[in-house]
Amino acid sequence: MSLACGIDIGGTKIAGGVVAEDGTVLEELRVESPATDVEAIEDAVTGLVKELGSRHDISAVGVGAAGYIDRDRAKIYFAPNIAWRDVSLRDELEERVDLPFVIENDANAAAWGEFRFGVGQDVDDLLLLTIGTGVGGGLVLDRSLYRGGFGVGAEIGHLRVVPDGLPCGCGNRGCLEQYASGSALVREARAAVRQDPARGAGLLDLAGGDPERIDGPLVTRAAQAGDELARACLAGLGRWIGEGIASLAAVLDPAVVVIGGGVSEAGDLLLDPAREAFDAQLPGRGYRPSLEIRRAVLGNRAGMVGAADLARR
Numbered sequence: 627m628s629l630a631c632g633i634d635i636g637g638t639k640i641a642g643g644v645v646a647e648d649g650t651v652l653e654e655l656r657v658e659s660p661a662t663d664v665e666a667i668e669d670a671v672t673g674l675v676k677e678l679g680s681r682h683d684i685s686a687v688g689v690g691a692a693g694y695i696d697r698d699r700a701k702i703y704f705a706p707n708i709a710w711r712d713v714s715l716r717d718e719l720e721e722r723v724d725l726p727f728v729i730e731n732d733a734n735a736a737a738w739g740e741f742r743f744g745v746g747q748d749v750d751d752l753l754l755l756t757i758g759t760g761v762g763g764g765l766v767l768d769r770s771l772y773r774g775g776f777g778v779g780a781e782i783g784h785l786r787v788v789p790d791g792l793p794c795g796c797g798n799r800g801c802l803e804q805y806a807s808g809s810a811l812v813r814e815a816r817a818a819v820r821q822d823p824a825r826g827a828g829l830l831d832l833a834g835g836d837p838e839r840i841d842g843p844l845v846t847r848a849a850q851a852g853d854e855l856a857r858a859c860l861a862g863l864g865r866w867i868g869e870g871i872a873s874l875a876a877v878l879d880p881a882v883v884v885i886g887g888g889v890s891e892a893g894d895l896l897l898d899p900a901r902e903a904f905d906a907q908l909p910g911r912g913y914r915p916s917l918e919i920r921r922a923v924l925g926n927r928a929g930m931v932g933a934a935d936l937a938r939r
């Protein structure tokens with residue numbers, strides 16, 4: 627049995643796992659992410675690989691990271707939250723550990739994980755959206771991970787949905803990420819509570835009276851407990867997601883769209899409004915087969931498992 631190691635570099639944690647050919651995670655370790663320190667991140671990644679490699683016979687390592695990765699899966703052109711600019715991360719890691727590495731975009735790795743071992747095993751074409759701090763995208767077309775001409779395809783978060791809309795970290799305005807991410811959810815919830823404290827009493831109470839302490843998990847918890855404003859905020863987010871999916875379906879026609887990331891914990895409170903908005907916006911609706919919007923099932927292991935499987939190929 628061939629074992630591969632999958633590493634997922636997140637904003638707060640770096641996760642490493644030993645993954646078997648059937649997607650089973652045999653051992654998993656998590657360490658705090660040094661967030662912005664490039665050298666410390668590389669130390670943490672090599673530390674995880676060496677420790678896991680001391681107990682398992684690992685043949686390859688896949689590293690998932692948020693950023694623009696080149697087609698050869700070696701170089702990071704740019705990462706939004708880490709100071710990687712034109713870094714040959716694969717070469718640097720291979721110098722430190724005697725194993726073959728591949729570098730993957732984290733959402734691509736998660737899409738591949740859900741396609742191979744998760745909620746998309748029954749289809750050939752799948753689109754994954756990760757709804758977290760930002761909006762990530764991954765695309766499997768005809769059973770292959772789609773990378774694009776330069777390796778940086780499927781950046782769905784930067785689809786422009788509002789002309790002259792809110793500014794985005796990518797340099798443009800009006801990107802889907804500014805309306806359909808966990809950050810947008812928090813921004814809208816805080817604004818709604820300030821505007822109408824009576825309607826926001828439930829959220830304010832959970833936040834100890836301080837709107838600035840409202841975060842995504844808090845909104846989800848309140849919505850699950852029946853809070854009307856929290857539900858309305860999630861529904862607003864879901865509508866943006868559904869409309870975005872309808873536009874993407876016009877181009878890509880995936881059989882399934884998988885919603886992952888932290889905000890997907892809200893389940894149907896997010897997905898039902900997304901489905902409704904999708905149904906109302908799909909071009910040619912009523913006269914064509916319609917895709918399914920499903921919630922991701924691999925949770926925060928999707929990227930790790932997907933990266934490991936891609937490294938083995």
Ligand SMILES: [Zn+2]
Pocket residue numbers: 783784794795796797798801803
């Ligand atoms: Zn953008």
